[in-house]
Amino acid sequence: MWWCPDSYRESERVLKSQKTNYTMNPIYLDYNATTPIIGEVAQAMKPYLEEFFGNPSSSHVFGVATRNAVEKGRGQLATLLNCDPQEVVFTSGGTESNNYALKGYAFANKDRGNHIITSSVEHPAIIEVCHFLETQGFEITYLPVDEKGRVCLEDVAHNIRPTTIIISVMYANNEVGTIQPIAEIAALAHENGIVMHSDCAQAVGKIPVNVKALGVDLLSVAGHKLYGPKGIGALYIREGIKLQKLIHGANHERNLRAGTENVLEIVGLGQAAEVANRDLQQTMIHDQTLRDRLQRGLENGLEGVSVNGNMDHRLPNTLSISFEGIKASDLLSTMDAIAASAGAACHSHGVSVSSTLSAMNVPMSRAIGTIRFSTGRFTTQDDIDEAIEVIVSSVNRMRK
Numbered sequence: 001m002w003w004c005p006d007s008y009r010e011s012e013r014v015l016k017s018q019k020t021n022y023t024m025n026p027i028y029l030d031y032n033a034t035t036p037i038i039g040e041v042a043q044a045m046k047p048y049l050e051e052f053f054g055n056p057s058s059s060h061v062f063g064v065a066t067r068n069a070v071e072k073g074r075g076q077l078a079t080l081l082n083c084d085p086q087e088v089v090f091t092s093g094g095t096e097s098n099n100y101a102l103k104g105y106a107f108a109n110k111d112r113g114n115h116i117i118t119s120s121v122e123h124p125a126i127i128e129v130c131h132f133l134e135t136q137g138f139e140i141t142y143l144p145v146d147e148k149g150r151v152c153l154e155d156v157a158h159n160i161r162p163t164t165i166i167i168s169v170m171y172a173n174n175e176v177g178t179i180q181p182i183a184e185i186a187a188l189a190h191e192n193g194i195v196m197h198s199d200c201a202q203a204v205g206k207i208p209v210n211v212k213a214l215g216v217d218l219l220s221v222a223g224h225k226l227y228g229p230k231g232i233g234a235l236y237i238r239e240g241i242k243l244q245k246l247i248h249g250a251n252h253e254r255n256l257r258a259g260t261e262n263v264l265e266i267v268g269l270g271q272a273a274e275v276a277n278r279d280l281q282q283t284m285i286h287d288q289t290l291r292d293r294l295q296r297g298l299e300n301g302l303e304g305v306s307v308n309g310n311m312d313h314r315l316p317n318t319l320s321i322s323f324e325g326i327k328a329s330d331l332l333s334t335m336d337a338i339a340a341s342a343g344a345a346c347h348s349h350g351v352s353v354s355s356t357l358s359a360m361n362v363p364m365s366r367a368i369g370t371i372r373f374s375t376g377r378f379t380t381q382d383d384i385d386e387a388i389e390v391i392v393s394s395v396n397r398m399r400k
Contacts, residue, residue, distance in 0.1 A: 027383045029294075030339045031317060031376030032174050032202060037268065038227045038377065044271035045229070048264045056261050057252065066263045073270025080273040081219065082210040083236055089256045090266055093233040094201035094222030095125040096246070098168075100235050100257070101197045101218040102129045104243030105166050106138055109195075113163035119143045119151050119180070120359040121173055126199055127355070143169075148310035149178035149360050156185055166195045171203040171214070175343060175356040175372055176309035177318025179207070186215035195241065201225050201233075205276040206315050207284065217241050223265065227377060228272030232265035283377065288316035290375045290384050295319050297388035302395055306366060308343075308357065319373045322366035323395050332371065334394045338387055343370030 037045075048069060054062030056070050071085070078085040091097045106116065118130055120142045130140045141159045143151050151169060167189045172179045186196040197218035203209050205226030211219055219236040223229055237243065237256070249258025276283070298305055304324030320343065323331065328342035343354050353367040362370070375384075 025386075026337045026339065027379075027387050028339045029373040029375060029379065029383075029387060030341055031379075032177075032225075032315075032372065032374035033341060034224045034230065035227045035376060036378070037229055038272070038275065040275055041228055041268045041271045045264055045268045048267050052263070056263060057250070066261075069263055069267050070261050073266040073273075076270035076277075077221070077234055077273040080204070080209070080277045081221075081236055082212050084239065086254070087236055087239055089235050089237055089253050090261060090269075091233045091235055091257060092231055092262075094123075094199065094220050094225070095233075097220035097222070097233045097235040098123070098125040098199055099129055100243065100246040101220060102126065102133065102166070102168060104246055105195060105197070105218065105241070106133055106136075107244040108242050109165050110137075113161075113165040114138045115141070115161050115163040115165065117141045117143060117156065117159055117164060117167040117169075119145060119169050121145050121149055121175075121178075121356045122168070122170055123174060123199060123201070126168055126170070139163075145178075145359050147360055147362075149173055149176050149308070149356065150310050150313065151180055151185070153181060153184055153188065156188055160188075160192050160194065164192065164194050166197060168197040168199070170199040170201075171209065172200070172207065172315050172318075173309070173356060174202045175354055176320040176360070177202075177315035177374075178310045179203070179313040179315065181313075182214045182216065186217075190215065202315065205272070205280070205283070206287070206317055208280065211236055211238070221269075223269040223272060226272050226276050229265045229268040232262055232269045234269065284316045286377070287375045287379070290379050290381065291317055291319050291373075293381065293384045294373060294375070294388060295321070297384070298391060301388060301392040308360065308362060308366075308370065315374075317375045319375075320370060321373070322362070323369040323371070324365060326369040326395055326398055328369050328371045331369070331391075331394060331398060334398070335390055338390060340374075341372045343367060343372060 052065050054066045056067040074085045074088050078088050116138055134140055143155050145151055169180050169185055171182050182198050189196040195217045198216050199220045200209050201222035204221050217238040221234040223232040247258045252258055306322045308320040332342055343357050357367045
């Protein structure tokens with residue numbers, strides 16, 4: 001097999017030692033939340049944890065060694081994204097990248113306009129930034145989506161104003177997996193002299209992400225979504241795009257992002273990008289095959305289930321499925337050995353449904369019973385078959 005199961009099996013052993021009432025091995029179906037660090041990435045990082053400690057800004061041999069490692073990582077990620085290495089700026093993760101893209105461009109170009117367009121299904125790392133910018137004199141348009149979670153190009157065109165300076169739409173939704181028509185939106189933006197940003201945290205490593213093919217000017221990456229370490233990310237900044245600095249200090253990262261580079265995790269992100277680029281086609285086939293097996297098994301084994309998202313434009317690993325008459329949080333609590341995410345949260349004041357499901361107008365009866373399953377590199381056919389058996393049994397038991 002092309003994947004490296006050793007680190008995953010070790011995590012299974014730890015989980016089982018912490019909780020002794022499992023009737024089966026724990027099954028991880030929450031790869032959209034985070035991914036484990038794969039063996040190749042861990043091995044690449046190890047020397048920079050134990051041996052190479054120099055400051056990349058230092059001119060002596062210790063600094064040169066780590067500086068070379070940083071630039072290698074930059075090149076590896078640039079190859080995956082199909083951009084120039086100098087267009088890659090390392091950040092602390094996808095959230096910082098999104099903040100830098102939106103705040104940086106908005107404040108640097110407020111003399112040109114104060115209008116920003118985004119979608120109603122963005123990650124909080126975009127939505128909350130937009131809410132902040134509204135307090136700073138910017139006007140935000142939150143585009144609706146159809147019942148499958150996709151933005152309509154006509155809506156984009158209709159909402160463009162003379163004062164619109166940037167459009168930000170995620171490439172792939174983290175909850176339902178719907179893929180947006182980014183290339184078409186970017187072309188529309190450029191026709192009107194508008195810059196295009198895309199949060200690609202959920203897309204990089206799962207589907208091809210080529211900045212030239214997409215036509216984006218700014219693009220956000222999160223390392224822990226593609227089998228790299230947490231706490232590292234990157235922002236692609238097309239040559240010629242000017243941003244106001246988000247973090248001030250010394251002139252690291254070509255004076256774009258102050259702070260001594262996180263060498264250990266940059267090395268990890270770079271190696272993860274190299275592996276993602278090498279294995280992308282096989283990864284897509286593997287993830288989709290098992291995702292589809294899970295979907296068929298649940299649809300065949302249960303009545304009153306429905307899949308959310310766009311079946312023609314969806315991440316290969318993502319299955320958002322609603323169980324009629326069931327609370328997702330209750331169902332997950334009965335399945336300790338399966339890791340997945342609920343689409344709604346129950347609390348003392350009622351039920352809060354995710355913004356994505358709300359924007360898609362998913363009925364409350366379905367929304368409260370929605371679970372996101374996401375397959376990944378270490379998911380096996382046996383995992384899927386066991387998961388189907390447990391889920392079907394648990395749903396039937398709860399319905400009775």
